[in-house]
Amino acid sequence: MSGPVADEPILSVRNLYGRIAGQQVVEDVSFDVPATGVTALLGRNGVGKTSTIKSILGLIDRTGEIRLAGERIDRAPTHRIVQRGVAYVPEDREVFGSLTVAENLRLAERDRSPRRELVASLFPDLEARREQRAGTLSGGQQQMVSLARALVNENRLLLVDEPTKGLAPRIVDEVADALAEAARTAPILLVEQNLLVVRRLAERVVVLSSGRVVFTGSAAELLDDHDRVQRFLGVHDEREAA
């Protein structure tokens, strides 16, 4: 086969199994992430969303077929997957609290020409706080640092895990704005519990239950179906989940 195929997904996951400490936490998961826009990975607490992302990155034991733009990455070690342009924004932000914002960003730079201007324009609030220690920032600001650390490099795919968790509504909107901008630079697989954010950002959704996929399809189709939202996600509507 030669050259990129039109409409080829950036990520294709087939029959993925993941294990933590001998326990099966991802079971026969298959889905695609299109080459543009935001795909949301949904499901109740503990269903295996984070484990699915960690399996893709090779951070936990996995088997199955995983392709990045058509090329197999399921045998590749994590650092190779990252080198190929897969960025990870983890669930608990993981900024270096004792380092300044500027130091956090500099440590994340991997490319020869890091996208410093892009990051500065996306996160003006961080620009103003470059010399502040990241540990003294608010939760929302730390989330911005974590996103900025991913966006400073050129990415083919962003894996973003619960970026709005625990944030005040106004800050949730700011993080969602940043993600909308980020999605213009690379496709995103987004784990997100706030269904208002999902409706705003995601075109497609993949829903997990007990480590398995129970729905894939259009975000609007799922979110307009209150029965399925209740069954899969355990909430009645977006306001309740917000």
Ligand SMILES: Nc1ncnc2c1ncn2[C@@H]1O[C@H](COP(=O)(O)OP(=O)(O)OP(=O)(O)O)[C@@H](O)[C@H]1O
């Ligand atoms: N380090 C670990 N050791 C043992 N079991 C784990 C570990 N991490 C996760 N698990 C188990 O794996 C399953 C899936 O967890 P995972 O964190 O992937 O779910 P999640 O959908 O991301 O949940 P949440 O919504 O709470 O973030 C759960 O049953 C969890 O208890």
Ligand SMILES: [Mg+2]
């Ligand atoms: Mg999780």
